[in-house]
Amino acid sequence: MQVIRIILVLLLCRAVEFVKIKNGSHGNRMRDCGKKCLKKRSTHVKRFDQFLSTICSESLHENEKIMDCQDKQLITIPPNLPRDAVHLQLAGNKIHRLKALMFSTLKNLKSLDLQRNAIAYIEEGAFEGLDELSTLLLQHNQLQFMSEEVFMPIPKLKYLRIYGNPWNCNCKLDQMIRKLQIPGQRNLGNLAKCEAPKYFAGHKLKTINVSMLCQDENNDERPLPIQNTADSTKCDIYLFPKSRIDCQNKGLMKVPIDIPVEVMEIDLSKNKIRQLNAKNFMNFNELETLNLSSNAIGYINPAAFAGLLRLKELDLSSNVLHNFEYGVLEHLYFIEKLVLTGNPWRCDFQIHYLAYWLQVHYNVQFEGLECTMPNEYKGWTVQRYIKKYYEDCPKEKTIVDFDTYDSDKSEEESRRLP
Ligand SMILES: *[C@@H]1O[C@H](CO)[C@@H](O)[C@H](O)[C@H]1NC(C)=O
Numbered sequence: 001m002q003v004i005r006i007i008l009v010l011l012l013c014r015a016v017e018f019v020k021i022k023n024g025s026h027g028n029r030m031r032d033c034g035k036k037c038l039k040k041r042s043t044h045v046k047r048f049d050q051f052l053s054t055i056c057s058e059s060l061h062e063n064e065k066i067m068d069c070q071d072k073q074l075i076t077i078p079p080n081l082p083r084d085a086v087h088l089q090l091a092g093n094k095i096h097r098l099k100a101l102m103f104s105t106l107k108n109l110k111s112l113d114l115q116r117n118a119i120a121y122i123e124e125g126a127f128e129g130l131d132e133l134s135t136l137l138l139q140h141n142q143l144q145f146m147s148e149e150v151f152m153p154i155p156k157l158k159y160l161r162i163y164g165n166p167w168n169c170n171c172k173l174d175q176m177i178r179k180l181q182i183p184g185q186r187n188l189g190n191l192a193k194c195e196a197p198k199y200f201a202g203h204k205l206k207t208i209n210v211s212m213l214c215q216d217e218n219n220d221e222r223p224l225p226i227q228n229t230a231d232s233t234k235c236d237i238y239l240f241p242k243s244r245i246d247c248q249n250k251g252l253m254k255v256p257i258d259i260p261v262e263v264m265e266i267d268l269s270k271n272k273i274r275q276l277n278a279k280n281f282m283n284f285n286e287l288e289t290l291n292l293s294s295n296a297i298g299y300i301n302p303a304a305f306a307g308l309l310r311l312k313e314l315d316l317s318s319n320v321l322h323n324f325e326y327g328v329l330e331h332l333y334f335i336e337k338l339v340l341t342g343n344p345w346r347c348d349f350q351i352h353y354l355a356y357w358l359q360v361h362y363n364v365q366f367e368g369l370e371c372t373m374p375n376e377y378k379g380w381t382v383q384r385y386i387k388k389y390y391e392d393c394p395k396e397k398t399i400v401d402f403d404t405y406d407s408d409k410s411e412e413e414s415r416r417l418p
């Protein structure tokens, strides 16, 4: 009798565990099976947690749980990931296929990073349950095809990156591409390009003429699909600890036109950019750091920095700037630091705008403002040159008469009044 009871209890435990594993949940049926079971369960959990903790590391960013499981040779996702995870980083693993319901327990997930895996197929229900998901990174995988049904369970998706996949732009991909092309979907699949068929190869999913996808593929009479040039496909995008795009040393001749607008930092250093055009950085409302160091910039349009409402740090070192045209700095309300080293600043009347702007905005730190020409002032700081200039001609051109700054000046003065 006793023996039978023990066997029964054990069987029940098994059964409960089986249900649990199948369900993947922490239901409360555990109570039914008494102390033995709890003990068994808890050592199991402990061992499992230890196992998990060696794969993924857990951290918090602004109270949101991040699970970092990057570059771990994983072929699937680790089981029992914490349900309160908000960001899941699985980049650089060896996942081949995304299976239906694979992430369904992670109801709080906002971002899912699957870049640099070997994903060749995504089952339709793969993102089922991810009601909160807004960022999905799938760049650098092996996707040729994806059904638009994949997106059904993730209505909040705002940022989707799928470039670096060998997309086959045939009739099967028609619906998916149409979805990407819906106006207003600014951050869905921007840089992705077709690899096949030949006719569309190298063209962006976002801009090809969809009405040609399902036409006869052997007809070479078709007009060329729309094409875009400057892009940031070669750059690396990071989301944590802050959103940043690294385009360092990528041979860029122009500021790429399709950098995601939500980034906080853009590194364009060590490229071949020659000039900054009007509105090159329009819409980058979050941008705090812009690095344009070591390019060949000789001209900056006065409206080039329009829109950079939050920019704090601007690195223009090692370019070929002689001066700033009037207006260049007027858009930078929150700038804190300007790096100007390594430019051939020319100390003549054209440099006055920059010098006075810095004088008025005395909180802005700057470095590297030194005359390299004319020979007379070579090696002088620009400030010394300006001082000399006014000593030489004291009357007409005094600082107070520099009309552009009248308003700022009177503001300063009124602030100082008791
Ligand atoms: C899964 O757990 C829930 C409670 O969390 C329960 O209602 C349901 O019956 C379980 N499913 C299975 C297949 O046992």
Ligand SMILES: *[C@@H]1O[C@H](CO)[C@@H](O)[C@H](O)[C@H]1NC(C)=O
Pocket (backbone or CB within 6 Å): 209, 210, 211, 212
């Ligand atoms: C797209 O292709 C269709 C069919 O070939 C053609 O009628 C249409 O003019 C094209 N649209 C553009 C913008 O090229």
Ligand SMILES: *[C@@H]1O[C@H](CO)[C@@H](O)[C@H](O)[C@H]1NC(C)=O
Pocket (backbone or CB within 6 Å): 248, 269, 270, 291, 292, 293, 294, 313, 314, 315, 339
């Ligand atoms: C800009 O990039 C250069 C070279 O890549 C680096 O040395 C410099 O520190 C960067 N500047 C800022 C402000 O991060």
